[in-house]
Amino acid sequence: MSTTIAPAAPRHGIAPGPRVKRHASSATGESAVARWLLIGAALAYLFLFLGLPLFVVFQEALKKGVVRI
Amino acid sequence: MTLPVPRRAAPSVPRVRSVLPGVRLTLGFTLAYLLFLVIIPLSTLFVRTARLGWSGFLEAATSPRAMAAYTLSVGASVTAALVNGVFGLLVAWVLTRYRFPGKSIADALVDLPFALPTAVAGVALTTLYAQNGLIGGLLAPHGIKVAFTPLGITVALTFIGLPFVVRSVQPVLETLPREIEEVAATLGADRWQTFRRVILPALTPALVAGVSLSFARAIGEYGSVVFISGNMPGLTEIAPLLIMGKLEQYDYGGATAIAVVMLLLSAVILISAGLLQRRAAKRAA
Numbered sequence: 387m388s389t390t391i392a393p394a395a396p397r398h399g400i401a402p403g404p405r406v407k408r409h410a411s412s413a414t415g416e417s418a419v420a421r422w423l424l425i426g427a428a429l430a431y432l433f434l435f436l437g438l439p440l441f442v443v444f445q446e447a448l449k450k451g452v453v454r455i
Numbered sequence: 456m457t458l459p460v461p462r463r464a465a466p467s468v469p470r471v472r473s474v475l476p477g478v479r480l481t482l483g484f485t486l487a488y489l490l491f492l493v494i495i496p497l498s499t500l501f502v503r504t505a506r507l508g509w510s511g512f513l514e515a516a517t518s519p520r521a522m523a524a525y526t527l528s529v530g531a532s533v534t535a536a537l538v539n540g541v542f543g544l545l546v547a548w549v550l551t552r553y554r555f556p557g558k559s560i561a562d563a564l565v566d567l568p569f570a571l572p573t574a575v576a577g578v579a580l581t582t583l584y585a586q587n588g589l590i591g592g593l594l595a596p597h598g599i600k601v602a603f604t605p606l607g608i609t610v611a612l613t614f615i616g617l618p619f620v621v622r623s624v625q626p627v628l629e630t631l632p633r634e635i636e637e638v639a640a641t642l643g644a645d646r647w648q649t650f651r652r653v654i655l656p657a658l659t660p661a662l663v664a665g666v667s668l669s670f671a672r673a674i675g676e677y678g679s680v681v682f683i684s685g686n687m688p689g690l691t692e693i694a695p696l697l698i699m700g701k702l703e704q705y706d707y708g709g710a711t712a713i714a715v716v717m718l719l720l721s722a723v724i725l726i727s728a729g730l731l732q733r734r735a736a737k738r739a740a
Contacts, residue, residue, distance in 0.1 A: 413640040414633050420646075421553055428549035429561060431542045435614055436564045438589065439579040443571075446582060 503711040515712035528694040532673035535612035540666040543620025573678030603685030616669030623665030659735035667728035
């Protein structure tokens with residue numbers, strides 16, 4: 387019967403389907419929610435502690451314009 | 456022509472020769488280098504302090520002002536190093552494991568405290584956290600004062616220490632084989648268990664090294680703190696500032712007495728961190 391042959395084709399691994407790939411990465415990866423929470427927390431920390439001070443340096447330096455008359 | 460036959464040591468004195476050549480030369484160079492750059496300059500501290508005598512030393516080193524400065528310096532440095540330990544690990548993790556827009560900018564930003572002159576960092580942080588600043592203005596209505604308080608000093612020390620933790624942990628995390636996590640997954644561990652019991656033990660030596668570097672940098676920091684602390688004696692005066700003040704008053708004895716105490720305190724903390732690191736490395740191996 388043709389229905390029994392059809393699922394056997396991807397098992398040889400010539401063209402791994404997206405289902406196989408996603409399953410493989412999830413064993414050593416976090417869920418999307420956890421991932422974005424971690425990225426958000428790290429970026430918030432970097433912004434607060436490094437980004438803002440850098441911004442303030444430029445803000446203070448350029449407060450009187452680029453060219454001082 | 457005959458090749459010179461290497462002379463052998465007399466059989467009565469068996470010598471074990473190292474496989475690597477040049478041990479004596481490199482060891483001699485290393486010791487001489489350390490001697491001139493570290494040991495001689497630091498030993499002058501002790502020589503200078505010895506001139507005070509015991510009573511003079513104790514008087515200068517244990518004055519209320521000095522005691523307050525040690526507490527503040529060590530307390531703020533340890534707090535900043537621990538905060539960096541947590542968030543540095545998080546930043547290193549996110550930068551090595553995930554892909555997101557702006558990742559390379561975030562990665563480059565980590566090195567900012569290395570590149571920015573500390574005085575500039577101090578001015579920027581003071582502007583930011585002063586009562587009329589961007590963040591200070593938001594916190595002031597809630598009664599939280601950051602600039603010119605010990606909290607502000609901790610913020611400045613956290614700022615300058617972050618890259619040490621991130622850059623210590625990042626390479627270890629990058630080279631950690633994914634297979635061990637896959638093994639943990641096949642054995643039924645969830646992600647948190649894998650992190651807690653497989654990844655974290657492997658990262659601990661690097662993490663401890665990063666945290667102690669961050670602490671070492673913080674304890675000697677002067678430039679960025681001098682602006683944000685306000686330098687009130689006994690309240691927001693860190694030990695390096697007190698030393699500087701004593702030097703400006705030509706009180707070299709008093710300055711070196713405080714320096715010796717700081718040196719010993721830092722040595723104790725760094726040696727314990729080193730022991731912790733070694734124990735963690737042994738456990739991870």
